[in-house]
Amino acid sequence: MLEQKLEQLRRLFQQMDRALIAYSGGIDSTLVAKVAYDVLQEKALAVTAVSPSLLPEDLEDARVQAATIGIAHEEVQTQEMENPNYTSNPVNRCYFCKSELHDTLKPMALQRGYPYVVDGVNADDLADYRPGIQAAKERGARSPLAEVGITKTEVRELSQQLGLPWWDKPSQPCLSSRFPYGEEITVGKLQRVGRAERYLRQLGWKNLRVRSEGETARIELPPEQIKEFVFTTELPPLVAAFQEFGFLYVTLDLEGYQSGKLNRVLEMTQAAS
CATH class of the missing domain: 3.40.50.620 (HUPs)
Structure with a gap:
């Protein structure tokens, strides 16, 4: 087939x-x-x-x-x-x-x-x-x-x-997808999200998102990796790095990474109408 x-x-x-x-x-x-x-x-x-x-x-x-x-x-x-x-x-x-x-x-x-x-x-x-x-x-x-x-x-x-070595490469939609609908997108915001995700990848985490909501960064990782992240990551340096990038607050999404999560607001709106 x-x-x-x-x-x-x-x-x-x-x-x-x-x-x-x-x-x-x-x-x-x-x-x-x-x-x-x-x-x-x-x-x-x-x-x-x-x-x-x-x-x-x-x-x-x-x-x-x-x-x-x-x-x-x-x-x-x-x-x-x-x-x-x-x-x-x-x-x-x-x-x-x-x-x-x-x-x-x-x-x-x-x-x-x-x-x-x-x-x-x-x-x-x-x-x-x-x-x-x-x-x-x-x-x-x-x-x-x-x-x-x-x-x-x-x-x-x-x-x-076909022998392409990147066959298992994680999906990587554009950085604008990291913002909830209605929040203005600026070059500065895109850059801080990009720097935050680059920081996490350099620590070895590959399949992830850093969602940006106002001044808060919300880290999303696959659910099965959350416990390992909490126990193996030095959190104070991470928070300091994110704050240097321009975020005030850093959180971890306990549900874990799911593609298209920000579209849930659309489903809620449709259900309410």
Whole structure:
């Protein structure tokens, strides 16, 4: 079954002939870039959008991974932080982010002779609240993984099967996803979240989030790692570091990390209406 999906994915790119990949360096878009390059070679181009919401480490990962694959890779600056519809952080913030992304990539693709812009949206993403998907579709972007029905788990399985060493890389959405809806996003806030997450990764914790709520940092780790974190981490230096980054308070989420947790407020609002 999985092999059939991979073959369908390859045929899809054969039909495209030339494709520009919206390439974040995450596991999904990297698999798309890998298969696109295997099929199209020099007729595939990976483009990474660079902005304050992208961690410098993630940009470096994108560069290394593209070089490992062999695909041509370019970077473009996007300006979503200049759009108040984005920085005010409404519930459809991602719509304005992806609008900026694809309004940047589509003209670039047409100018370079690429008839298709494709992204890394997978089949599981279609079941989640992802307003950015609508923005991409409105601008003619295609989602090969979703079209073929490849799930997140299958993305990892295929990545491992194809020999990609980052097949188990944790998901890493943009830093703006760390803020509750309605809290204004600024470059300074993005930077302090980025520095806090970098600090924790340097301590050896890989799959995590630092949620920012006002002046409070809330650390989320997988539930099974919480006890180890509490008993093995020197907490005073951690708190001092976070305060140096700009937070006043540092907390640990006892429920643990769950993707999309900040969307619960949307579910509560819908239930109350």
